[in-house]
Amino acid sequence: MRYTFKNEIFKEGNRYFIKVPFNVWEECGQKGLIPVEVSIGSTHFECRLVPKGNGVYYIPILKKLVSQIMDEAAEGTFQIIDGLTRINHDSPYSKQHPIRKIDNIQKLVYPKEGYCGQTCIAMLTGQSVEEIIDIMHAKAWRCSFAKLIEALDYFGIQHGDRVTYTHGEEFILPKCCIVNVRDERVSHYVLYYQGHYYDSKEIHFKDIINYLEIIVE
Known part of the structure; x- marks a missing residue:
């Protein structure tokens, strides 16, 4: 199933996003980092929707695609896929903008073996x-x-x-x-x-x- 959104890019910090205009938990029945295939006019890419809490999600837009997407159609669509082609394909992060600065570690213990x-x-x-x-x-x-x-x-x-x-x-x-x-x-x-x-x-x-x-x- 394809879901529709308005092609309205905004900047948050050093990154660019498009907000999904509905509650993804309720509409799509999924949570977490959701892999999707996005189409905006002639531009197509894979990414993971970024959760912002309570079913609100952002579509991350690579900086190199911003100008191109802004010139595309007024609306875009996405569909949920099983997984990205590769883990790092169209990642919203980069060496210049990593997920976080590593200056501390919080210990985690996972109950299942092998992970x-x-x-x-x-x-x-x-x-x-x-x-x-x-x-x-x-x-x-x-x-x-x-x-x-x-x-x-x-x-x-x-x-x-x-x-x-x-x-x-x-x-x-x-x-x-x-x-x-x-x-x-x-x-x-x-x-x-x-x-x-x-x-x-x-x-x-x-x-x-x-x-x-x-x-x-």
Whole structure:
């Protein structure tokens, strides 16, 4: 089903949006970050509707598309899709405008096993684990550094350009990073920030296989 909205772009902070003119929870029966395919005249793109609370949602508009869309039709439409073509396709965030400044970490513990990587991303972004699972399209035990990097890029979080392997040698962890440690059955992702491992398990330095730096101030 396609839903109609007026082509009225507004700026909030450094980002551009179009407000959905109805309660999305009631009209569409969905909550969270909802993936959609948007059409405004000859312009088509994918994005996730941005929740503002109580069923109010914004359509994020990339800065490079603003002038083009303003010259298009007076109305546009969107339809809900199963997921974006890629996680970072038409993301509303960028390296210049990330989801947040990482200057603190709130510890999260997710009750289900196999979602350690998604929990790391949730703590870095300030989002819920459920929202991150939906965005990453990664089920239990299916996370990887490639998936993590794709999610970091989606949220505009800067990171190292490669994963660093320890090879059993001496090393010093950066201020913030996602580390991959040996576990009983499979490897386990843990968020490290300012000398602290944000995990319910006891982490031993010798068990770190590799890590990806998260660039913070």
